[in-house]
Amino acid sequence: MVELTLRLAREMLELAGVDGVDPAQTLRDGTAMDRFRALIAAQGGDAAAPLPIGAHSETVTAPRGGTMGDIDAMAVALTVWRLGAGRARPGERVQFGAGVRIHRRPGELVAAGEPLFTLYTDTPDRMSAAMAELDGGWSVDDTCPPARPLIIDRIT
Secondary structure, eight states, rough: OOOHHHHHHHHHHHHHTTOOOOOOHHHSSSSSHHHHHHHHHTTTTTTTTTTOOOSSSEEEEESEEEEEEEEEEEHHHHHIIIIISSSSTTTHHHHHHHTEEEEEOOEEEOOOOOOEEEEEESSSSGHHHHHHHHHTTTEEEEEEOOOSOOOOOOOO
């Protein structure tokens, strides 16, 4: 992720006509984190506060050993929405502790029974719809998924 972030940051600086700024240096010297903390504070947040975690959780485990296959980002996004992290209608409350922890990345070896995903919510009756949304959005395969370029395309 750092490689992707740095590539995109360099491109954005170039497009903005900003010279002499090395995004990698701002990560190394802590300047980037200082600015991130200031941004959070300006919005009334506290970067040092722990992130909320839903009171109820369920873990999806590997049905067999193999290699973690591709993970469908849309399936994960819809799962998180079903858990309560998004709104179905304007004005609905959002659960800040709702989400999905992904334990294995595509290409990593997994053993049968190992955790792959943990789903969190404060509303347990949302769990079955969320699990159904995630179902089919991932696989454990015998081979590694094909390598993809770091940046697939640009929207212009």
